[in-house]
Amino acid sequence: MDANALGGGGRGRSGNDQTSRNNDSNDKNKNPVQCNYKLADPQPPAGSLDWEGHKPGDGAVYVQTCQYLDSALTVERMGWSTELPQAPAVNPAALAQQAVDKMRLLxxxxxxxxxxxxxxxxxPMWMWVHRxxxxxxxxxxSASAGGVTVTATAKVSKIVWQMGDGTSVTCNGPGTPYQASEGMAQSPTCGHVYSKTSAGAQGxxxxxxxxxxxxxxWQGGGAAGQLTENRQSNVQVAIGEVQVVR
Incomplete structure (x- = not known):
């Protein structure tokens, strides 16, 4: 698509120009998954802003339709070009994010x-999670567009525990389930020892x-990369003192 082709100067069609402008500040909408072009039929009348100052017969007005990461959002606009613009290559990174959006990551x-x-x-408190x-x-x-398929695989790489007493524990795995046979031993993978009761904490x-x-x-479309997402869960922990029986 040369410098005279349909571009940022294109005017929205059927009231969608406002949507297009509003989305210019949204990073994900700057990277469409796929754009298609077709000749506007019928062509706008002479003097229409869609001609961008040109006259009928001097190039033509084309319709650009782009699908963005949110598959429910499609932006359409019209603009002048000397020839039918060529659709840009599918953006594998954008497809990767679309694949991630399909996942239910909790x-x-x-x-x-x-x-x-x-x-x-x-x-010693042993901390662990179900998997x-x-x-x-x-x-x-996976997500596909324009004959390109990108597959993404997500896995938890670490869990950071904020214990509520001002301390933080980083565990690089799911933790080890406690067994009664361990007695007072500390967890070999993910644990914490509270030094004071929770009596003064809220509730x-x-x-x-x-x-x-x-x-x-993720990989596909001749490219590969990595993304990260964070998710959080909460739990209330009651910490008491040893009760001495006399």
Whole structure:
């Protein structure tokens, strides 16, 4: 498409020009998945703004239709060009984001600590999560346009726990489920020891959060890359003191 081809100067059609302008500030809409062009039929009358100062017979007016990352959003506009513009190559990175948008990526499915549990100051707490495609991965989806297919696969690479007592714990895995045979041992993969009770916290419990980082690898259309997404879950943790029986 040469410098005289349909471009940013094209005027919206059927009232869609306002939509097009509003979306110029939206990064994802700057990278359409696919654009198609066709000759406007009938051609606009002489003097129409769609001619961009040219006269009928000097080139022609074409209709550009672009589909963006949100598959429900299609923007159409008209503009003048010396010849039928060529559709740009499909953007694999945009297709990758479209594939990610198809996935249901959730926050961690916290198994421990439990909201109904009661834990003790100084006693090692073992933290772990249940694993599924939606809460831990792998989670895979594909998106296609213009004969190009991109496949993305997401998996949680780490979980950062904010314990509610001002401390943070980063776990590079789902954690290890506690077994009674472990006694007072600390978790080998993901754990925490509270140094004070939650009596002074709101509701008498610490407000803990677990934030998972989804690492998403994609490939297709002769390209490959990586994306990240974050998701969060919450749990309230009651921490008490050891009760001494006399």
């Amino acid at each position: 926050g961690p499915d916290i198994a421990s600590p439990r909201a109904a549990g009661r834990y003790t100051v100084g006693v 599924s495609a939606e809460t831990y991965g792998p989670n895979t989806a 008498g419990k610490y407000q803990a959060t677990a934030t998972s980082t989804w690492t998403i690898g």
